[in-house]
Amino acid sequence: MFVFIVRRILQTIPVLLGVSLVVFLIMQMVPGDPATLLAGEGATKETIEMIRHQLGLDRPILYQYIDYVIHAVQGDFGESLRSSRPVLDEIMVRLPVTLELALASIFITVVLGMVAGIISATKQYSAADISIMIVALLGISLPSFWLGLMLIYFFSVNLQWFPVSGWGTFRHMILPAITLGAGGAAIVARMTRSSMLEVVRQDYIRTAKAKGLKEHVIIYKHGLKNALIPVITVVGLQFGALLGGTVLTESVFAINGLGRLIVDAIRTRDLPMVQGGVLIASVIFVFMNLAVDVLYRYFNKRIDLN
Amino acid sequence: MGAAVEGKKVLLKVDQLKQYFPIKGGFFGRTVNHVKAVDDISFHIYQGETLSIVGESGCGKSTTGRAILRLDEPTSGHIHFQGKDLLSLGRKEMRSTRKDLQVIFQDPFASLNPRQTIGQILGEALAIQNVVPKGHRRSRIEELLGHVGLRPEALDRYPHEFSGGQRQRIGIARALAVDPKLIICDEAVSALDVSIQAQVLNLLKTLQRQFELTFLFISHDLGVVRHISDRVMVMYLGKIVEIADKKSIFEQPQHPYTRALLSAIPVPNPVQERERILLTGDVPSPIDPPGGCRFHTRCPFVMDICKTKAPELKRSTQNHQVACHIVS
């Protein structure tokens, strides 16, 4: 297990290098020059050149990149071109907000999805099962920004139960978390259902019944732990979608999180900010995946055999 | 039977065959060890006989069959078939030689394409080897179905419409389609019920006489093996422990493992009182087999020499070879 974790951590290094290179190159290719933007309208050619020189943009791309990586490893992502504050500081202000949002929606995805899936599986073909599966189908099909707008319309504007936008209190979290977590919850519910239905047909469930165990012990102790193995993989995949989803959700609910920070930075060609933001998001994503792999291995030790 | 075999021609000769499967692992996914599925075995099959390989799971009996067919590429050794070394043949030559080497597997359903009719399945077998001109194929297929006891109507039906026993007949017909010399039956009747198994065994015997076939019969069921074989080869952990003609192996088994194996099988015979050798423990792992004689960890007659020196397969009587220190 230890060797496995160390190996997986080492494997993340080339992944992160690759991500940073791709982001770096894309930003080089996008039209629009940060120096021109920074200099403002009516600036002379010399001023722009000077700014370019100050930013090091006149050096060969490879040098710029290597320089960037060396600094990034030390936690220095440069300064924001817009606010002139260190990129890392800016990100650290926004990151907790996004993490809160992500955790809240993961909670919704996992708890809501699994509970719904278990109910569906244990009461197969019942009214509850059918309704859950219809709602889950909707959850998968609806785009999250539309769902967000509808939630705002009904619960914030009409019923006034929750605030329309912003971040800070528990009440602020609910609608964005539902918006972001709904799609994942639907997928997890469907996966849990099919996985549970598969597991209850297994021989060891029959053994558990023959032992005289109660139905709920059979389902929750002997069934669920096995059924969760494929569900964990799905939840892991959802993390990726979730991080992407924060961008939309933060925009819909006007939340000042990492997603919005990156979007704004792209709009203003704030090169260091975009790079730093995407890199941090990638680090989070890669480590989430690592956590999922470790969990998966914990639940399914038979993998060790291969 | 043993005497009759003497003058016969050798059809297939296996020489120092080894089949090691690598195990990947460690930090960089290197090959850390090998499963020694078949470890240096030599034997031969006479033309027209049935040689059976028996043994428990992991003994290497199926691996041996697969190696002869080159379904897995053996690690080393030679397999001489009609004067050619199969392992040195190129792809093309091997394909044309496969015509003479057919196989029947345990699960006939898994090896029959569910979307093809029986006619198509058999037609394909004929087409690949191109032994029968196109125009005659249909009548050849009907003839084949007749040989295996199926009606010509079967031709237009699909595999799922048949019972297990009938599917195995189809598998046999497919093997017969190309006039093979050697048929390898890998647990071919193991999945069938007793009454159906008897029908298929009788069929195999009849076909062998009719078409002068040679069988390599791989099975774990010693009752079936006694019924069908001329000679029997017993394997344990990738090694041959005993080869003999049927009569002597069943009536005078010499290797302690063979004796234990035979005595372990419950026999419904109130007259025959048998000594039972109950082996303790499980078969050791073929990844790291015991040194010396591989059976020494479970052998009730183990001696000191067994733990250090591997016994060679030696002739004990005319038609009997054993690898055991006690016997020699």
Next chain:
Amino acid sequence: MKQVDETILEVKNLHTHFFTDEGTSKAVNGISFTLNKGETLGIVGESGSGKSITSLSLLRLIPSPPGKITGGSILFKGEDLLAKTEKQMRAIRGNEISMIFQEPMTSLNPVYSAGEQIAEAIRLHQKLGKKEAWNKAVDMLRLVGIPSPEKRAKQEPHELSGGMRQRVMIAMALACHPEVLIADEPTTALDVTIQAQILELIKTLQKDFGTAVILITHDLGVVYETCDRVAVMYAGKMVEYTLAKEIFTNPKHPYTIGLLNSLPRLDLDQEELTTIPGTVPSPYDMPKGCSFAPRCAHARRICEQAVPDLESIGPDTKVSCWMYTPQWEKEYEAEKKVGVQ
């Protein structure tokens, strides 16, 4: 056989049917038998005979839907199991009647240790604490001959060999000293030398615990060496019910005779095996009369028209065949007459 013949389990006219889209499958179609204290009853039959469904029916473990026990009674110590509530059944399962299955590879839960799976049953039925139950589980593992049981108890099923897993299953089944053990093809998936170990173990423990055993198998050799009495099943019915030794020396039902002749014997040289022609009828479409009649060499008109009852033809032997009834000769005369006309 030496024990006092005290009936522990009595099955009367049991029917278990499966209701599927293809129709009704009468998997178990009216079987009756008794099991005495401490004895071993073998139930033999080929696939589709209904032997496994019978064993699952006894503990009411038939997957429902589509399966349902549609009739009959199962008297355990005089009380009908079919009349019990689910809660009462749970107190019996794994405690007074327990079961082991064919596939030791898949019958244990892959995510719990062997010890935990045994201890669970002990905690449940004997109301022992966690520690005591665990210790008892380790004792059971030692009893079923697993070396270094303390270590093995902590291992998960994938770390154990097939033979050891079946030992764990046996330990689990016997942990609460049941009065009846149902073993459904317990050695079919195992190699013969391991099979011999497991059968020996079941025999020894049965003697020590005084457990009655129902052994479901397709292997007549296993029946001969382990059972006191034997029931032969064919197409959901019991065709013969007799002493285990008797069935090999003096089989009565034409199906039993055919089955024995089909068996390639380890102890005999046979040039040709005598076979039973044809195949088992579809469970959705059973013949009107005796279900074996279409394959039977002796069948007469009456066999195709009416189902024979399972009737005693000796002190220990029951058979369900028209050949052994008074009607048989009459039928012969009648057929001759028809032939003459």
